[in-house]
Amino acid sequence: MFHRITKGLGALTIGAAMLTAAAAQAADGPYVVSGNEHILVGITLDEAKVRAVLPEGMEPTEGITGGLNIYTSNGGEGVAAYQRSYVWVDLANFDSITGNGGRYILWLSDSAHSAKMARAGYDTEVGASTLTKDGHRVIGTTALGGEQVMKITIELSDAGCGDAVGTQNYPSLPQGAEGLVVTQYSFAGKICGASPVSVDITAPADHPLSVYKPVSVVWAAFAKDLSFSGSPLMPVKMAGN
Structure with missing residues (x-):
C-alpha cells in the first residue's frame, strides 16, 4: 500500500512539473482564442518610414x-479576455501555406499580453x-493611459x-535572437463587407x-465570431512560406 501511495505521489509530482512547464510555455503559445470581433482597415504607408524599421530579410x-x-x-x-490594436505592413515574402501574405506589426497595444x-x-x-455598433456602423477606439489615440468608423x-478560413504568418525579430522567427495564426470566422468612414489618429x-x-x-471589413490559434515562435523554415 505504502509503495503504491509513494508511487502515486511521484506521478503527481511529475504531473505537477509538467503542468508548470506547460503553463510557462503557454505564455508564448500555442493557444486558441474565440469570440473575436475585429475592425480591419486596409491602408498604404510611407515607404521610408516603414523601411527604416523593417528587420533585415523582410x-x-x-x-x-x-x-x-x-x-x-x-x-x-x-x-483571459483581452483587447488589442495594431498597425501592420504587408510583406512580399513570408506567404503562408494557404497563400496569405506575411504581415509585420509596426506597433501594437494590448490590454493583457503586452x-x-x-x-x-x-x-x-x-x-x-473598444468596439461598439451604431446601426450599420461599427466604431473602434484605442486608448493609452486613458487617453484616446485612435478612432476608426466603418x-x-x-x-x-461570409465564411473565412486561413493561415497568416507574422514574422518578427525578438531581442537577442540570431534571426527572424514566425508566429503562425490559423483562423476561422465570418468576414463582413464594409467601407471605411473615418480614421482619426x-x-x-x-x-x-x-x-x-x-x-x-x-478598404474596410468587419470580422465576427472569429477564432484563431497562435503558434509558439517558430524558425522561419517551419512556417510554410
Missing part, C-alpha cells in the same frame, strides 16, 4: 500596403480597445458576411501611431 509589398486592426477577444483556455508581444520583438504598449455593406506627433499614419485608406 520586404514590403509594392505600394507599401498594410492595415489597422482593432479587436476584442473572449480569450480561451488559459488566456509583455508577451514585446518578447516576440514588437513595439508594444499597454492599452485598451459602414457595414448590404453584401452580408490623435496620438502625439512622435508616437508610432502618428509616424505610421495612413497615407491613404483603401
Whole structure:
C-alpha cells in the first residue's frame, strides 16, 4: 500500500512539473482564442518610414500596403479576455501555406499580453480597445493611459458576411535572437463587407501611431465570431512560406 501511495505521489509530482512547464510555455503559445470581433482597415504607408524599421530579410509589398486592426477577444483556455490594436505592413515574402501574405506589426497595444508581444520583438504598449455598433456602423477606439489615440468608423455593406478560413504568418525579430522567427495564426470566422468612414489618429506627433499614419485608406471589413490559434515562435523554415 505504502509503495503504491509513494508511487502515486511521484506521478503527481511529475504531473505537477509538467503542468508548470506547460503553463510557462503557454505564455508564448500555442493557444486558441474565440469570440473575436475585429475592425480591419486596409491602408498604404510611407515607404521610408516603414523601411527604416523593417528587420533585415523582410520586404514590403509594392505600394507599401498594410492595415489597422482593432479587436476584442473572449480569450480561451488559459488566456483571459483581452483587447488589442495594431498597425501592420504587408510583406512580399513570408506567404503562408494557404497563400496569405506575411504581415509585420509596426506597433501594437494590448490590454493583457503586452509583455508577451514585446518578447516576440514588437513595439508594444499597454492599452485598451473598444468596439461598439451604431446601426450599420461599427466604431473602434484605442486608448493609452486613458487617453484616446485612435478612432476608426466603418459602414457595414448590404453584401452580408461570409465564411473565412486561413493561415497568416507574422514574422518578427525578438531581442537577442540570431534571426527572424514566425508566429503562425490559423483562423476561422465570418468576414463582413464594409467601407471605411473615418480614421482619426490623435496620438502625439512622435508616437508610432502618428509616424505610421495612413497615407491613404483603401478598404474596410468587419470580422465576427472569429477564432484563431497562435503558434509558439517558430524558425522561419517551419512556417510554410
